[in-house]
Amino acid sequence: MLGFLIASTVLFTPLGDLDIFRRSDAVFWSTFSCIMIVVPLFFIRWPREGNITTLSYITLNILKRLLNSNFSGTFTNVPFQGIDYILLTVWVVLGVSGIVLQLLRERERPFFPPSPYLMWLQERERRKTNVLDPSHHCPPLPNRFVTRVRQLMRRSQPAGEHTPLLL
Known part of the structure; x- marks a missing residue:
């Protein structure tokens, strides 16, 4: 989910406004997928930090692109406003403080089991x-x-008593 949000945020910035993303959906989706996959790959070494988990236009932009086959021609250009920068900064601060808080809380507990x-x-x-x-x-x-084959080839002795009866 964090990879989705980061990829959505990166492609919502003026970087996502590049002409190459408007001309080709394949380039847009491959870039989006790569960014989305890099985030969990980055956190794979630190599973505890990676488990810490709206701007409405950011997610709306991706959903429109997914649902509309001709979205590259009808891109909604919403400017990245000051409030968006403030919200993005708050997200980053909350994410970093959440990681630090979780590390402080979890330092006494055992780590995740290894793979x-x-x-x-x-x-x-x-x-x-x-x-x-x-x-x-x-x-x-x-x-x-060879030992197992020899055991299987050996005749099994009948079950029962093997000692003579004492009278």
């Missing part, structure tokens, strides 16, 4: 270096396969 891939890499590295770990002494896969 499964990262946990797998750590476990693999631990197994390589920890000689005392029983899983370190696991036989290679071909040997385990």
Whole structure:
């Protein structure tokens, strides 16, 4: 959502008024998508900060572009007014203060769990270096396969008692 708002805000500024965005919808939407995707990619390293989450014309501009197939020819040019700059500044201040406040509140709590891939890499590295770990002494896969085949080929003994009865 933050990526959507930032992309909408960037393309609502005079940068979004460039002639290239009016001529081609593909350029507009690819730029919008790239900006929208860069924001979560930027925050992927800091998941706690990335989870912190109207100007009406900003979102209206994107919705009009989405719903109207010929929007590039009927662009509503609304000037970015002083109140818009004030609201945008308030958004930035609220966002930064929200991140700082959340970091201060959450500093005593445990972090998000690492990704499964990262946990797998750590476990693999631990197994390589920890000689005392029983899983370190696991036989290679071909040997385990041959052992398992031998177990399956061996005749199973009938269930029951194997000792003679004492009278």
